[in-house]
Amino acid sequence: MTWSVFVEIAPHLLYGTIFTVVLAASALVIGTLAGVSVGLLRFVPSQSLTMAIGGVVEFIRAIPLLMLIFFIFFGLPSIGIDIPTFPAAILALSLWMMANASEVVRGGIQSIPPGQMEAARSTGLSGIQAMRYVVFPQAVRRMLPPYIGLCTILIKDTSLAAIIGVLELTHTSQQLIARTYFALEIYLLAAVIYFCLCYPLSVLARRVEARLQRS
Amino acid sequence: MNFSWIAVWEGLPLLLEGAVLTIIVSLVAMLLAVVLGMVAAVMSQVRHVIPRTVVRIYVEMFRNTPLLIQLFIFYFGLPQIGISFSPFVCGLLALTLYTAAYNIEIFRSGLEAVPKGQHEAARATGLSPLQVSVHIIIPQALRISFPALGNNLVSLIKNSSLVSAIGMVELTFMANDISFQNFRSFEIYGTAVILYVIIVLSLTRVLGVVEKRIFARNT
Amino acid sequence: MEIRAHTTNRGILFLLAGILLASSLVTPASADTLEEVRERGELVVGVKTDFPPFGSISADGENVGFDVDLGHAFAKALFDDENAVEFVSVTSGNRIPFLQSNKIDIIMASMTITDERAEVVDFSEPYFLSGSLLLVPEDSEISGVDELNGKTVAIIQGSVQDAFVEERAPDANRVKFGKVSEAVLALKTGRADAYVHDDIVILTVAQDNPDLKPVGEPFEPLPYGIAVRQGDDEFSAWMDEQFDKMRADGSFDALWEKHFGDIKDNLIKPDSAEQG
Numbered sequence: 001m002t003w004s005v006f007v008e009i010a011p012h013l014l015y016g017t018i019f020t021v022v023l024a025a026s027a028l029v030i031g032t033l034a035g036v037s038v039g040l041l042r043f044v045p046s047q048s049l050t051m052a053i054g055g056v057v058e059f060i061r062a063i064p065l066l067m068l069i070f071f072i073f074f075g076l077p078s079i080g081i082d083i084p085t086f087p088a089a090i091l092a093l094s095l096w097m098m099a100n101a102s103e104v105v106r107g108g109i110q111s112i113p114p115g116q117m118e119a120a121r122s123t124g125l126s127g128i129q130a131m132r133y134v135v136f137p138q139a140v141r142r143m144l145p146p147y148i149g150l151c152t153i154l155i156k157d158t159s160l161a162a163i164i165g166v167l168e169l170t171h172t173s174q175q176l177i178a179r180t181y182f183a184l185e186i187y188l189l190a191a192v193i194y195f196c197l198c199y200p201l202s203v204l205a206r207r208v209e210a211r212l213q214r215s
Numbered sequence: 216m217n218f219s220w221i222a223v224w225e226g227l228p229l230l231l232e233g234a235v236l237t238i239i240v241s242l243v244a245m246l247l248a249v250v251l252g253m254v255a256a257v258m259s260q261v262r263h264v265i266p267r268t269v270v271r272i273y274v275e276m277f278r279n280t281p282l283l284i285q286l287f288i289f290y291f292g293l294p295q296i297g298i299s300f301s302p303f304v305c306g307l308l309a310l311t312l313y314t315a316a317y318n319i320e321i322f323r324s325g326l327e328a329v330p331k332g333q334h335e336a337a338r339a340t341g342l343s344p345l346q347v348s349v350h351i352i353i354p355q356a357l358r359i360s361f362p363a364l365g366n367n368l369v370s371l372i373k374n375s376s377l378v379s380a381i382g383m384v385e386l387t388f389m390a391n392d393i394s395f396q397n398f399r400s401f402e403i404y405g406t407a408v409i410l411y412v413i414i415v416l417s418l419t420r421v422l423g424v425v426e427k428r429i430f431a432r433n434t
Numbered sequence: 435m436e437i438r439a440h441t442t443n444r445g446i447l448f449l450l451a452g453i454l455l456a457s458s459l460v461t462p463a464s465a466d467t468l469e470e471v472r473e474r475g476e477l478v479v480g481v482k483t484d485f486p487p488f489g490s491i492s493a494d495g496e497n498v499g500f501d502v503d504l505g506h507a508f509a510k511a512l513f514d515d516e517n518a519v520e521f522v523s524v525t526s527g528n529r530i531p532f533l534q535s536n537k538i539d540i541i542m543a544s545m546t547i548t549d550e551r552a553e554v555v556d557f558s559e560p561y562f563l564s565g566s567l568l569l570v571p572e573d574s575e576i577s578g579v580d581e582l583n584g585k586t587v588a589i590i591q592g593s594v595q596d597a598f599v600e601e602r603a604p605d606a607n608r609v610k611f612g613k614v615s616e617a618v619l620a621l622k623t624g625r626a627d628a629y630v631h632d633d634i635v636i637l638t639v640a641q642d643n644p645d646l647k648p649v650g651e652p653f654e655p656l657p658y659g660i661a662v663r664q665g666d667d668e669f670s671a672w673m674d675e676q677f678d679k680m681r682a683d684g685s686f687d688a689l690w691e692k693h694f695g696d697i698k699d700n701l702i703k704p705d706s707a708e709q710g
Contacts (some may be wrong), residue, residue: 064376077535078401178615184292294623
């Protein structure tokens, strides 16, 4: 293990990390917004809607993210849908986030005793209002730990984008290794950087969970 | 574009072979990860600070770094210090360590959920602490943890696709290999996607059935 | 759980049916890449980034190499600006999928012309001739492809050597890698006994790595070509025109000299006036 290498490669890796963060943040925002909407839509009293959404969500969750990326990147263009590399990665990650976030939302809402909904409706609130002012706010707290867990996984999964050539931390690592052959040092440093991004979130999730247990 | 069913037909044997390998490596990794996870979970309940810290470090390291990077370190990095494993061993190793790190949390909750009365009752019959753990507590913890473990197994099947990146042969690797040779990306990746869906849905069903049977028995 | 599973399965079936239906209906407009490229103002070229001297990354992070310079030359011809080009990193395995999925306009990636590939892309005239060579550790006793049986051989996924080694050394254990650097690393760390690839890259890597040596006679010489999407006739014709111009005004020979000058004696040099 050559220690001097770390100093040389750090700036390059940090540059790649910027893109990792952009990728993760974009997918996070888009995926969360979409996921919450989809998760809530599950509760609309329409069987065909629930069925359609359920099908899409389960489908996306049943395939590996890597497959989703390959399908969007290589497969879709064959039927005329051409998405450039970086947006393709964001799309795949966002779809993944959407499907999983919607499940977290659904789980959170379902964990609220139905009595809450009934009580709210009996005071004259409409279904939507009951959800918005009574049920959902209570459910949000329970959704937080698994949601933060999803964010952590999302950050880690941005590494998959390297496989289709997206410039981010893992890809940058591979380029450096192609030039210098210091595989162990470079991948270890990359791991450390990912750790720095994810560990705070893990700690946060644990704290939130502990708070929830207490209350 | 002309959707070629022939391409699907010709690619199917290899894709199915890949699917079988995916299932096998996932099951083996899960088995190992359950053993490792349980051992580590028990270790982390011990009073001594060293085992607890070791487990803690292991868990945090493997949960906060990408599985892909872990695979690369095992496959491309370790040979630099003389440890050279085949793609299969590296893949199995990484998947096991990664999944076990998540299993530990599940088992910790599972162990805690075993009613305290069990410990006392078992000791009262004259069993040693180790025997109590192995024969009474752990089996119950496993039962309680089953649903969460099942979820982890499904995640493992999906994560197994990453081992294709280090050249280990399974479904995703086959899909890449075939489509790089016959250039029918949509057909091949589409078929691979459907195979994964079938595997995951079937597995979920099976787990559901097993879960019912496990919890049908009264404790 | 029962009802949900039933519901979900139906949902998934509808989704699949929808996708299949869409795929059979949609026929993308036939490519006229030349038009598109002119409108875009930039040529997008798929090049190798791990295959010196055709395509690699310099210490400053720039794309360099024979194919890269070819890309600059084409951009100059199109837009009078040799920098009106974007280089996308491709590998032997994914270069055709990249071309087919419109991620790049043209492949300039040390691509061997074979019949299978010609079925899905349109090749230019050959512009290089390459045989296969072996790369082994300095102290290795392997001296040719026939001695590879029972050994571990690194090859690149999607390369022609995959089939060659299978034919000539059926008992060799072929380990596939995506990138040249991964195969070389495998050789350096003892994970592979030999690495078989195009002679030009083997020779270049051997130059930069004194702990490795090239062995054997180049076998199965095959030409390289640049490739565009199938049916892209205008672009194809323009491409061949460019090559003719470059050969006529000597710029082709100049590039050859620049990139292959010091190892040209080991290569099977095609006569620049007549290609095989």
